[in-house]
Amino acid sequence: xxxxxxxxxxxxxxxxxxxxxxxxxxxxxxxxxxxxxxxxxxxxxxxxxxxxxxxxxxxxxxxxxxxxxxxxxxxxxxxxxxxxxxxxxxxxxxxxxxxxxxxxxxxxxxxxxxxxxxxxxxxxxxxxxxxxxxxxxxxxxxxxxxxxxxxxxxxxxxxxxxxxxxxxxxxxxxxxxxxxxxxxxxxxxxxxxxxxxxxxxxxxxxxxxxxxxxxxxxxxxxxxxxxxxxxxxxxxxxxxxxxxxxxxxxxxxxxxxxxxxxxxxxxxxxxxxxxxxxxxxxxxxxxxxxxxxxxxxxxxxxxxxxxxxxxxxxxxxxxxxxxxxxxxxxxxxxxxxxxxxxxxxxxxxxxxxxxxxxxxxxxxxxxxxxxxxxxxxxxxxxxxxxxxxxxxxxxxxxxxxxxxxxxxxxxxxxxxxxxxxxxxxxxxxxxxxxx
Amino acid sequence: xxxxxxxxxxxxxxxxxxxxxxxxxxxxxxxxxxxxxxxxxxxxxxxxxxxxxxxxxxxxxxxxxxxxxxxxxxxxxxxxxxxxxxxxxxxxxxxxxxxxxxxxxxxxxxxxxxxxxxxxxxxxxxxxxxxxxxxxxxxxxxxxxxxxxxxxxxxxxxxxxxxxxxxxxxxxxxxxxxxxxxxxxxxxxxxxxxxxxxxxxxxxxxxxxxxxxxxxxxxxxxxxxxxxxxxxxxxxxxxxxxxxxxxxxxxxxxxxxxxxxxxxxxxxxxxxxxxxxxxxxxxxxxxxxxxxxxxxxxxxxxxxxxxxxxxxxxxxxxxxxxxxxxxxxxxxxxxxxxxxxxxxxxxxxxxxxxxxxxxxxxxxxxxxxxxxxxxxxxxxxxxxxxxxxxxxxxxxxxxxxxxxxxxxxxxxxxxxxxxxxxxxxxxxxxxxxxx
Numbered sequence: 001x002x003x004x005x006x007x008x009x010x011x012x013x014x015x016x017x018x019x020x021x022x023x024x025x026x027x028x029x030x031x032x033x034x035x036x037x038x039x040x041x042x043x044x045x046x047x048x049x050x051x052x053x054x055x056x057x058x059x060x061x062x063x064x065x066x067x068x069x070x071x072x073x074x075x076x077x078x079x080x081x082x083x084x085x086x087x088x089x090x091x092x093x094x095x096x097x098x099x100x101x102x103x104x105x106x107x108x109x110x111x112x113x114x115x116x117x118x119x120x121x122x123x124x125x126x127x128x129x130x131x132x133x134x135x136x137x138x139x140x141x142x143x144x145x146x147x148x149x150x151x152x153x154x155x156x157x158x159x160x161x162x163x164x165x166x167x168x169x170x171x172x173x174x175x176x177x178x179x180x181x182x183x184x185x186x187x188x189x190x191x192x193x194x195x196x197x198x199x200x201x202x203x204x205x206x207x208x209x210x211x212x213x214x215x216x217x218x219x220x221x222x223x224x225x226x227x228x229x230x231x232x233x234x235x236x237x238x239x240x241x242x243x244x245x246x247x248x249x250x251x252x253x254x255x256x257x258x259x260x261x262x263x264x265x266x267x268x269x270x271x272x273x274x275x276x277x278x279x280x281x282x283x284x285x286x287x288x289x290x291x292x293x294x295x296x297x298x299x300x301x302x303x304x305x306x307x308x309x310x311x312x313x314x315x316x317x318x319x320x321x322x323x324x325x326x327x328x329x330x331x332x333x334x335x336x337x338x339x340x341x342x343x344x345x346x347x348x349x350x351x352x353x354x355x356x357x358x359x360x361x362x363x364x365x366x367x368x369x370x371x372x373x374x375x376x377x378x379x380x381x382x383x384x385x386x387x388x389x390x391x392x393x394x395x396x397x398x399x400x401x402x403x404x405x406x407x408x409x410x411x412x413x414x415x416x417x418x419x420x421x422x423x424x425x426x427x428x429x430x431x432x433x434x435x
Numbered sequence: 436x437x438x439x440x441x442x443x444x445x446x447x448x449x450x451x452x453x454x455x456x457x458x459x460x461x462x463x464x465x466x467x468x469x470x471x472x473x474x475x476x477x478x479x480x481x482x483x484x485x486x487x488x489x490x491x492x493x494x495x496x497x498x499x500x501x502x503x504x505x506x507x508x509x510x511x512x513x514x515x516x517x518x519x520x521x522x523x524x525x526x527x528x529x530x531x532x533x534x535x536x537x538x539x540x541x542x543x544x545x546x547x548x549x550x551x552x553x554x555x556x557x558x559x560x561x562x563x564x565x566x567x568x569x570x571x572x573x574x575x576x577x578x579x580x581x582x583x584x585x586x587x588x589x590x591x592x593x594x595x596x597x598x599x600x601x602x603x604x605x606x607x608x609x610x611x612x613x614x615x616x617x618x619x620x621x622x623x624x625x626x627x628x629x630x631x632x633x634x635x636x637x638x639x640x641x642x643x644x645x646x647x648x649x650x651x652x653x654x655x656x657x658x659x660x661x662x663x664x665x666x667x668x669x670x671x672x673x674x675x676x677x678x679x680x681x682x683x684x685x686x687x688x689x690x691x692x693x694x695x696x697x698x699x700x701x702x703x704x705x706x707x708x709x710x711x712x713x714x715x716x717x718x719x720x721x722x723x724x725x726x727x728x729x730x731x732x733x734x735x736x737x738x739x740x741x742x743x744x745x746x747x748x749x750x751x752x753x754x755x756x757x758x759x760x761x762x763x764x765x766x767x768x769x770x771x772x773x774x775x776x777x778x779x780x781x782x783x784x785x786x787x788x789x790x791x792x793x794x795x796x797x798x799x800x801x802x803x804x805x806x807x808x809x810x811x812x813x814x815x816x817x818x819x820x821x822x823x824x825x826x827x828x829x830x831x832x833x834x835x836x837x838x839x840x841x842x843x844x845x846x847x848x849x850x851x852x853x854x855x856x857x858x859x860x861x862x863x864x865x866x867x868x869x870x
Contacts, residue, residue, distance in 0.1 A: 030672050030675070030701070030704040030705060030733075031675065031733050031734065031735045031736075031737060032644075032675045032676070032677055032704075032705065032732070032733060032734060032735060032740075033587065033644040033675060033676070033677065033734060033735060034734060034735050034736070035734040035735075035736060035738055035743065036582060036583055036584035036586070036587070036743075037584070037586075038584050039582065039584070039743050039746070042746065045746070045749075046746060046749040046750045048749075049541065049749050072538065074537035074538045075537045076535065076537065077535070078529065078530045078531055078532055078534075078535040079529045079530050079535065080530065081530045083530075084526045084527055084529050084530040085526075085527075085530075087523075087526040087529075087758065088522075088523035088524075088526040088527055089523075091519045091520075091522040091523040091526060091758070091762075092519055092520070092523055094513065094514045094519050094522075094717075094720075094721070095513045095514050095515065095516045095518075095519040095520075096513055097513055099513075100511065100512070100513040100514065100717070101720050102509035102510045102511065102717070102719040102720050102852075103507065103509045103719045103720060104720050106484065135570055135722075135753070135756070136753045138750075138751070138752070138753050139751065139752055139753060141751075142581070142750070142751035142752075146577070146581065146605060146606065147471060147474065148471055149471035149472070149473050149474070149607065150585060150607065151471070151472075152468065152471070163750060166750045167750060167751060170581060170747065170750065170751070171581065171606075172584065172585065209467075209468040237465050240465070240466065240467045240468060241467070241468070242467055242468065266465070269465040269467075270465060270467065282529075282535070282537070284537040284538045285529075285536050285537050285538055285539050285754075285756070285757035286529070286756055286757060286758060287570075287753065287754070287755070287756045287757075297467070298465075298466050298467065299466065299467060299468060299469060299470040300466045300467060300468060300469050300470075301466075301469070301470060302466060303470055305467075308470065308471075308474050311474070311477065311480070311481060312605065314480075314481040314483075314484050315481045315573075315577070315598060315601045315602060315605065316573070316574065316576075316577035316602060316605070317573070317574055317577075318570070318571045318573045318574060318722065319720075319722070320722070320756075321570070321720070321721055321722045321755075321756040321758065321759050322720035322721060322722075323522065323526070323721060323756065323758050323759070324756050324758070327526075
């Protein structure tokens with residue numbers, strides 16, 4: 001039975017919903033339980049695989065086009081050899097009696113946990129025990145959502161990285177999507193645009209249990225200032241909300257914006273922080289990240305959230321690959337860290353080139369300075385139209401802002417990840433076709 | 436603020452539950468939202484980290500003891516070099532312009548998906564598109580639970596691998612644990628012991644949406660016969676239940692018990708299957724597994740479950756490490772597979788040695804034949820007492836059967852994973868101390 005057959009079924013079944021059906025071959029079709037209502041609530045497919053699908057369709061239609069991918073935000077630069085060598089050596093060691101290791105700690109190797117604490121949180125006093133090594137930010141967002149459960153209420157920046165909202169819907173924290181607004185019921189959308197310096201209007205934001213906050217922001221590229229983050233922490237403290245601070249792009253900050261929420265006094269009692277090796281070390285395929293859960297973070301009963309997070313990690317996860325963790329440790333060595341900073345600088349230079357090209361067109365360009373993402377305004381236009389136009393004319397894949405929520409309408413996100421020659425070519429094409 | 440301080444707080448807070456408190460230093464303590472009731476329902480810590488804790492405590496008390504670890508079931512044999520080399524080469528390639536790859540498909544590389552389908556499911560017609568590559572069985576169990584949601588009802592074998600029950604509790608499918616029975620409310624425990632050939636009394640089993648079924652079973656080591664699995668599939672078809680068939684130990688089957696549920700006619704419409712490289716390839720630390728979701732599996736509406744599983748994988752996961760996947764592909768090469776079979780044979784021989792030792796004591800011994808686990812009966816004894824006795828006297832770590840559910844009381848599980856010299860020494864000690 002092919003997939004097409006099943007789709008045919010699906011349509012047939014809608015017409016005859018209550019009977020045991022027979023396939024075309026006459027076999028009885030066995031239908032099972034009802035679909036989880038939360039899954040039914042999901043209003044669309046997950047954004048990034050969709051972008052890749054559109055990409056593939058474009059290639060099929062235009063087989064000769066030299067496509068430039070500035071969409072999904074995938075890293076392109078080789079991993080510095082000191083890091084890949086450390087991983088390779090770990091692999092070889094697994095074939096020796098002395099070097100073989102089985103299960104590691106679910107929370108990650110303590111050596112790596114301490115190295116992360118030392119490298120990124122030394123000044124703010126986070127300890128190794130508060131670091132949970134993960135297989136990536138997206139995975140830890142979902143694990144946190146399982147921990148919080150279906151009754152937790154959620155606020156997100158709008159526009160925002162789609163995993164926050166989608167995982168909320170999946171665990172049952174939201175209602176259905178409202179067609180008119182494009183927003184899910186029961187989720188608070190905090191508009192963040194140029195009109196409010198990309199920072200929510202907190203005095204008019206309702207209280208929620210969780211506030212997802214990404215800085216430097218994906219997709220807008222805005223890094224919240226110290227003063228903005230202080231307002232956020234004060235707001236969370238007042239409301240007894242938990243901030244989930246996503247710092248996946250912290251390595252791209254060039255000004256004095258805080259690289260971690262824990263630079264803000266009082267944050268440890270109201271925030272967890274999700275970090276990632278993906279964009280900082282090119283580990284998008286290697287898979288490695290972490291979450292900081294401070295011991296000061298307590299439920300209303302006084303029970304530490306860290307203990308529950310640990311339970312989730314032990315039950316729903318079994319630790320990141322030991323090979324990736326060996327790589328992570330090499331990333332944080334003096335030599336590894338220096339090499340990675342060069343790679344980050346390479347992408348930053350890419351971003352500057354793209355910003356220059358776009359600004360020469362007198363477009364309103366945001367982000368880029370503290371993030372590998374550029375957020376370009378096309379006032380009055382549909383972001384999908386602009387996306388399609390750039391794809392059709394310039395053969396450049398971007399992301400329509402609408403994919404990040406209704407607040408992204410009228411914008412497109414352009415990623416600075418790419419080889420220099422592609423970025424230069426993209427800059428030229430953008431100048432030509434967007435003129 | 437130290438962890439101890441927080442614990443002190445926790446105790447204080449219970450006495451003064453409704454006020455903003457001040458710490459000993461006089462700072463105001465910020466307590467947040469209530470704890471998720473599902474997490475509150477969890478009656479105990481996750482089993483395996485607890486075993487490791489007891490292990491560590493024993494070492495601390497007996498620093499000179501030569502501890503033998505036959506508890507958690509961790510692999511000990513080096514990974515065949517053909518596999519580690521493939522992973523190492525993949526690592527090196529990540530440092531080259533040609534070899535660097537970023538994000539892979541969330542579902543896994545198609546080459547590996549096809550190889551898994553070919554190697555394990557060729558005769559039963561499972562296709563690469565139906566294979567979802569994962570970072571391990573435990574992780575996919577939780578992702579499946581998120582997909583099914585809090586309203587799904589669940590049945591488990593008793594005794595059983597604890598992740599099924601614990602993940603059910605966490606997503607809200609169960610009630611509280613009942614102290615008298617040691618069972619969670621709303622979960623159906625299907626007793627599986629020698630009295631029923633380790634197979635549930637299905638005619639007296641209530642209908643549930645999900646049936647977790649592990650074969651070869653962890654912990655009992657029993658592999659369900661073809662006839663038993665046929666009964667199970669018929670039962671699921673009749674009840675419109677989904678079987679989650681955990682085949683993590685299939686490589687250890689020595690008789691003609693089915694290695695996959697899909698050998699049973701009609702299973703594709705009622706079962707998903709979870710497989711793992713952990714125990715078959717020594718990948719416990721490398722992290723790699725897969726889940727088969729047949730396209731024939733449909734919700735009552737006719738909507739394919741595979742589509743939802745795909746959505747979960749794309750949203751809550753970002754694919755297994757590309758390095759682990761390169762290793763997985765090498766495992767399935769002719770040479771790799773042959774080398775792994777030798778490792779499996781090594782562990783099987785271990786298991787036989789342990790069974791012989793235990794049977795020489797006239798103990799009632801189950802499992803071992805089709806699984807790396809031995810399930811030893813100590814009628815009338817508390818499994819925790821037996822566990823402690825073996826630990827104290829013989830310095831051997833096992834697992835108390837009670838840890839796998841009330842049906843495990845009176846048993847202990849002994850793992851056959853270990854170096855031969857340890858297994859021989861363990862056999863000797865068991866003969867000496869259990870006499």
